Amino acid sequence: MSSTRARVSLLSIGDELLLGEIVDTNQPYIAQQLLPLGLTMAGSETVGDEMDDIVAAFKRALSRADIVIATGGLGPTDDDLTFEAVARTFGVELQFYPEVMEQMAARLKRSVESLGGSNLKQATLPKGSRVLKNDWGTAPGVHFATPENKHIFLMPGVPREMKGLLGERIIPWLREHFPCDTCIAIKKLHAFGIPESIIGERCKPMMQAGHNPNVGTRVSGGVCTVRLVAHAATVSEAAALLAPCEARVREALKEGLFGEDEDSLQSATVRALVERKKTVAMAESCTAGLVASLLAEVPGASAVLIEGAVTYANEAKIRTCKVRPETLAARGAVSAQTAAEMAAGIRERAGTDIALSVTGIAGPDGGTAEKPVGLVFYGIATGAGVETLERKFLGLDRNLVRERAAMQGLDLIRRAALR
């Protein structure tokens, strides 16, 4: 990794973000858009609508970065302070920009004279600003070069306006003025059913600090994602660095590997079904439609998902899946035998290649020493017969049990499709 790469810091300004009223999706969006430019992300920060805090935040951001990209605080109201904060940070005056007023008037289809004081405020920028024309809203974007030749970019916080200004005004400028001296190649690999700690041990040598490619793991919903980021002088060198490392990670993930990059467990499951020309149905008790709903998130799922049954009540299990009342009486609704009969029953009803059943105890009530909250049985029925699986998702609340149980159900469908 070259140490001469320019560093970027992001700054979000607004009480509504700082107080957690809305989730900031601008920072992750900007970070993802900047990634291919080969700049280094130094950090990102959020401050409220307080002048002193905003000035301090700009100083902090500039102390660790060459480029600061800030969003928010450009509106017409009294708590919009970003222009003034930048002016104070550098001891420059605010200056009226007639061109901004004209652009606002044109956008609002009004005369300049008819615009009010709040628009005047939006057209009054730190002296020395270069205006970034905003074709997506009224507040102007601003590029301000500091005396130390660092660069501040100011954008509205409205995602649509931010996206327009970033893509059309800022990224082209950065590409020209900070040409990439290192090229980046990124690969993400996703696995299900292997603990992160085991993946970490298998990939340990590649996860050392300074290793190129840089390798990291994260877990979400039972899916472990390994991310590889290679840096090199050229695209082909970066790809060449990535390839052997990727092969080793694939080996470490083994049969748990289900997809790469933008794949999800649900999209990989639908893809497996489509590729193998297999149809699926499911009978869900504790997950109550979540497996079906996750599959239906994937465009094209209708080609493989025939029918789902949410058999929450025992009478529904009997009616729709032909579970025998004796089984429910002798083994209980949460049992391997009930799961097996549910899977066989829904497969026969729907006439599919594969059928999944899920029955478990999501909690918070209903658990016993023998059958604790988090206990889930699966049935997977195919032309070869019915198999069952017992899993325990312990220590989780009701909806995490259901979510994890549904993800495991998807993986069972995926593996059955590939057999």
Add this chain to the structure above:
Amino acid sequence: MSSTRARVSLLSIGDELLLGEIVDTNQPYIAQQLLPLGLTMAGSETVGDEMDDIVAAFKRALSRADIVIATGGLGPTDDDLTFEAVARTFGVELQFYPEVMEQMAARLKRSVESLGGSNLKQATLPKGSRVLKNDWGTAPGVHFATPENKHIFLMPGVPREMKGLLGERIIPWLREHFPCDTCIAIKKLHAFGIPESIIGERCKPMMQAGHNPNVGTRVSGGVCTVRLVAHAATVSEAAALLAPCEARVREALKEGLFGEDEDSLQSATVRALVERKKTVAMAESCTAGLVASLLAEVPGASAVLIEGAVTYANEAKIRTCKVRPETLAARGAVSAQTAAEMAAGIRERAGTDIALSVTGIAGPDGGTAEKPVGLVFYGIATGAGVETLERKFLGLDRNLVRERAAMQGLDLIRRAALR
């Protein structure tokens, strides 16, 4: 508001956040939970998994706050650096905490001896740490008091573990050690089916800056939430300020009002069914189990949710809901007539008081000029007969159409239960 209130800064640690691969929902959650404590939010920051950056971020956070709450970087892998970063920040050693190892072993139902080096790492904390027992995962929470008597709290980034540690370990401690010198009373009211702009107009006088209680609105998933925050010297004064304002907001929300504070549309729907002793079944096409799954999120849903049918394929609509093939041929699967027959059919099959059907075009394909992506028909069947509703969720992607469609379905069940 007193200016002596303690200041809090949040820090999120992780490349996946800094690089924008995942959106950080922890910071807004923590900020919202801290709100009633009357602390001042100084700012929040995100850094990647680089030792120098993390150390610098802790120093920055401590320079502007008395309390720093950090998430992430406590995992077992080599890129989890938070404990070491805190130790470096204060020049203290890392120390092995046997109690943490024992807690991890108990949680994993293994012996201490069988745990690997990655667990040893998770049990090695900055010297002087107070362990916050994590009953929601393996990595311990940590409370570290600095030489300047400031306080650092470290939690895993996994939302479930963070929420447990924050609510059970950190907030009670903060409440005791940073008692609030101004009292805050908060009320949230939730409505469905009324546009935010109309609510904003009706509540306009209360939404002016400086109004006490402070009143704000936000929208998520079709639910509009109005939040009222009253500040006063005593709890009873704050409550007295809140009461008349709350009454006016309730009046503004009218029949759209479904709940308050921690209520969700799903919990309000289950509550309406339970209170009115009514059972429900549903036949879902485009939502594919999402309505059933949302209801099942609520503990106790099993008392009212009898059966759901995911009738994705036309043959499933015919088989399970007795939709007439002629209806499908003449009107199409996405039509008011099909919705009506689905609702009547699933109600008869399941023998419930109320039945809902949902059929629509989620996209991205399948839309036409006459039946665009986002068009959804509902049937709601009760003892009084079957009604249908047509809604258009335009300009949304596949899963937002499905999500919004499912929320509308819940509201139809809720209103039917209350009739």
